[in-house]
Amino acid sequence: MLFNRMESGRASISDTVYLEVITGLHGTTMPNILAAACLAMVGAITTYETGDMVTAGLTVAGVAIAIVRLCEIFAFRRRIARSPQLGRAEAVRWERWYIAGTVATALVLGVFAARSIMLGDALCSVMAIGIGFGFGAGVVARLALRPVAALLDLVAIAAPAAIVTFMQPDLRHVGLGLLILMYVVASFEMVRLSFNASISQITLKRQFEQLARLDPMTGLANRSVLATDLPPMLAAGMVAVHALDLDRFKEANDRFGHPVGDTLLKQVAGRLKAIAAADDLVVRMGGDEFVLVQRAAGDAEAMAQRIVQSIGAPYDIDGQIVELGVSVGVAVAPDDGRTAEALLSRSDRALYRAKESRGGYVLARDLRVRDSGQPVKGLAA
Numbered sequence: 001m002l003f004n005r006m007e008s009g010r011a012s013i014s015d016t017v018y019l020e021v022i023t024g025l026h027g028t029t030m031p032n033i034l035a036a037a038c039l040a041m042v043g044a045i046t047t048y049e050t051g052d053m054v055t056a057g058l059t060v061a062g063v064a065i066a067i068v069r070l071c072e073i074f075a076f077r078r079r080i081a082r083s084p085q086l087g088r089a090e091a092v093r094w095e096r097w098y099i100a101g102t103v104a105t106a107l108v109l110g111v112f113a114a115r116s117i118m119l120g121d122a123l124c125s126v127m128a129i130g131i132g133f134g135f136g137a138g139v140v141a142r143l144a145l146r147p148v149a150a151l152l153d154l155v156a157i158a159a160p161a162a163i164v165t166f167m168q169p170d171l172r173h174v175g176l177g178l179l180i181l182m183y184v185v186a187s188f189e190m191v192r193l194s195f196n197a198s199i200s201q202i203t204l205k206r207q208f209e210q211l212a213r214l215d216p217m218t219g220l221a222n223r224s225v226l227a228t229d230l231p232p233m234l235a236a237g238m239v240a241v242h243a244l245d246l247d248r249f250k251e252a253n254d255r256f257g258h259p260v261g262d263t264l265l266k267q268v269a270g271r272l273k274a275i276a277a278a279d280d281l282v283v284r285m286g287g288d289e290f291v292l293v294q295r296a297a298g299d300a301e302a303m304a305q306r307i308v309q310s311i312g313a314p315y316d317i318d319g320q321i322v323e324l325g326v327s328v329g330v331a332v333a334p335d336d337g338r339t340a341e342a343l344l345s346r347s348d349r350a351l352y353r354a355k356e357s358r359g360g361y362v363l364a365r366d367l368r369v370r371d372s373g374q375p376v377k378g379l380a381a
Contacts, residue, residue, distance in 0.1 A: 015088045017202050021145045022091045025098050026076040031138045035105060036066030038131050039112065046116060046124040054115055062108040069101040083236065099149040102139070106156035109135050114160035117173075132157045133183065140187050144194030151188060158184045215284040217262060218269035223285045230293060230340040233281065239293055240300035240332045242307060243347040244272075246288035247325030247359050256320060263317050264324070271310045275303070291344075300332050304361035312359075327354035328361035336364040 043059025046052065076094050080086055086094075109132045116128035136157050143150040158180050165177035215222045221229075233239050246268065253261035265288065272282045272292055281293040294303050311326040329351025337343040346364040354362040 014203070014206065016206055017199075018088060019086060019091055020202060020206075022086075022095050022098075023080060025095070025142070025146070026073045029070055029073055031142065032066050032069050032073070032105075035109070035131070035135055035138075036063050038134070039063065039066075039109065042124070042127045042131060043112070046119070046121065046128070049124060050119050050121055052115070052119055055112065055119070058108055058112045058115065062105065062112065065101065065104050065108060069098075069105065072097050072101060095146070099146065099152070102143070102149060103152050103156055106135060106139070106153040107160075110157040110160040113157075114164040117161060117164050117176075129161065129180075132161065136183065136187055140190045140194070144191050145198050147188075147191050147195050150191045154184045154187050218266055218284050220269050220273070220282050220284045220290070223283060223291075225281070226283055226291065226293075226340065226344070229281055230343075233293060233295065234333055234338070234340060234343075237295070238297045238333055239295055239343075240297035240303065240330055241343045241347040242292040242294065242300075242304060242361075243329040243331075243344070243351040244290040244292065244307065244311070245327045245351055245355060246311070247327055247355075249288040249324055252322050252324065256317070256322065260317050260320065260322070264315060264322060267315055267317075268311060268324075271313075272307070275306050275310055291347075297332050300330050301361075301363060304328050304330050304363070308359075308361055325359040327351055327357075327359050329354055329364065330361060331364040 039059055039062040043055055043062070047056045047059065076098075079094075113125070113128040113132045116125040119125070136154055139150050139153045139157075143153065162177045162180045165173040165180065168174070213221055213225050230239075230241075249261070249264065252264060265284075268288075268290070269282070269284065272290060276282050276292055277294070277296060279295050281291075283291040283293070285291055292303075292307065294300060307328055308326055311324065315322040315324065329347045329349065331337060331343045331347035331350060333343055336346045346367075350362040350364045350367055353367060354360055
């Protein structure tokens with residue numbers, strides 16, 4: 001029942017939280033390096049003292065697995081540094097590779113400890129069991145968010161040594177076997193507690209991050225999102241920035257009251273989201289000002305026309321018909337600017353010209369033509 005509950009919690013993790021968890025698993029190489037170094041040292045000492053070639057083989061196998069795991073970690077880091085962003089299905093594959101590596105390491109350490117007990121060298125046995133216990137402590141700390149992997153690791157570490165100790169008829173070996181089993185039970189209880197606490201913390205963190213990025217009235221992104229999201233969008237290719245300012249909104253707000261004004265803003269936001277593509281960015285800058293960042297900037301002027309037509313259509317609010325207009329300034333990268341600041345500045349300048357023309361849209365490129373003294377083509381109002 002406990003296992004099922006933890007599996008249900010795992011499945012309910014959102015994609016963003018899940019990706020953060022998998023990235024965290026690959027966040028450090030030090031535990032892997034230390035485990036390999038300890039195994040190599042204890043394995044070399046045990047082989048030298050006992051001449052046991054099985055121990056030597058297990059040592060070589062453990063170090064080889066550690067090298068493969070390091071390669072997997074570095075490959076994952078290279079992948080997340082590239083586009084496109086890692087999806088959940090691909091992240092699952094990376095997680096499986098990671099879990100396979102950690103379980104293989106745990107099994108080698110478990111068999112290594114069991115072999116040391118069989119050899120009868122007390123000091124070598126203590127060192128081998130100590131490595132296993134240390135790795136188990138790392139499992140509790142590192143894999144609490146992957147409870148299935150943690151359980152597999154703990155069983156792989158403990159089972160070989162526990163089986164060997166229970167096969168011995170004396171009380172000391174039986175006591176050691178019971179101690180190992182109690183360690184596993186206590187460790188998994190810590191995994192369970194850490195799992196519940198960590199999932200709650202990560203989920204709350206994501207919720208607060210999302211709330212900090214949202215405009216509470218309209219549900220759109222707020223202006224702070226432009227600073228974080230617009231530069232990566234620019235780096236990915238050509239974008240168009242549409243700066244919007246509602247016309248006659250103040251009059252409607254004064255005439256019908258603030259509740260109607262709030263509803264108008266929500267409906268404007270809904271229309272902008274309906275116009276925007278799935279990967280576009282719609283932002284409320286404040287008041288009656290909005291920004292739509294369009295990824296497919298090849299049809300920037302067509303998008304500006306759709307914005308003017310959609311926002312300019314009448315609004316029905318509790319039987320009240322309200323009509324607004326909109327002024328739009330459009331700047332397209334890279335021609336109108338290669339940085340977020342340049343695009344926002346030039347779209348704002350184009351917006352100012354559109355308001356002077358009493359609505360419609362103005363393209364920043366047309367302003368450049370006008371300033372150069374050449375005839376202006378395609379200026380719309």
